[in-house]
Amino acid sequence: MSSSQPVHSWDEPEGIAPRGTLVLLPGRGEHGGVYERFGRRIAADGYRVRALGDASLDPAAVADAAAKLLRDETLPSPRVLVGADTGASYAAELAARNTPGLDALILAGLPAGSHSAGTDTGTGTGTGTGTGTTVADWESELEQRTACPTHRGRLTADAAFRRGALEEAPAQEPPALDRISLPVLGLHGADDSISPLEEARRVYSALPGAELVSLAGTRHDVLNDVTHRTAAAAVVLFLERLRLSPQLPPIAIAEDIA
Template structure:
């Protein structure tokens, strides 16, 4: 892992060829440290992982927010290039408002050089939790992740109280992005709008909505983080095979 003022890189083991590039965009209150576990896990499967800082969303000028965000993502992707260029496919993984920004940007035709997206924990216009204990419970029941959030001096408590600009939420849920999309949500996420997520998934040409049992808002980092990471890796591998799954179940008793 290498640290930079604007991003954190996770490198895979020496030897295997890099299988693609993953850029992770955190959400409200989060820092790059929030995604250390996910970054290491994806990097171990020979993906080049870069975690950027959360994107500030300006409710007074959402279009400018997306323009700045698009430029940052383009710079982050180009900065991962090796001697043979950027390893493809390039996949943007957004969480919470990071997912909103990714979906809104691609839906509006913004150029990000992304070949696919993972949208995790897309928020709705739901009421936010109250005190810190309420926020922790809304985010995760994973002891390790709760400890990470509690011990991270850069993490902003109460951030889920911050309203997401309505124009960007509308753009995200109405996104017409034509790249493959994996949408992840927890069925115990108090901030999720399952009906809206279902409509969005059905409206996109190449989207899959995966619901994680008993997972909360921080679906990438909750108790089920191993299964969620496996779902992401399966998606990444399918991308390299024209979205044809590499494993199919022919017979099962469970």
């Protein structure tokens, strides 16, 4: 794998048998390290996590790196692609191509509709961020991304994070989910202004077998917002069901005791 595509890795605790592998494709402006909190939490439950770079910068390289990881027999199955923002679009495209080694798909904050390039916060010259983005622009971007103070601080201090990238239009149209035959879990913020939930529902409706979970009080960075624990729990529940069968049999069942 080329050095231009570094892989951020989180493994299961020592002495715990691995239960599967997640290959994560970040979104616009992000890199794999942005998902450290998510990776550590999922790894604590026995799943290996491998996070790549922003596919919008070099789609072919990221797709090739993801395909190599999915074919890697040293990584435990099931092997699941996780995509965030535009990474979700690229992950869905890989699934539609029947990429070998892929068992399921998790799409977080999938871009949908005309709002997916964000609102105009400006990217001209301005004060103090070193990227051509003004302080006011950055605050606006943070507001759209996440309400989690920890994650906001993490992004603000991250020199490798590409500010203003959320203004870039997705490089491709929303994926044709009807070409995907794998189990699919969608996670979407109920308060996502970049990709509104109603428009996401319309995209997911093309695949009746897909499961779409909305998270209350959550913005675009659904894996890194204030409900990140609930998002991770939803992912683990999906993975545990997937281990039983691609038909995703229920495990936690709400009983009617009325």
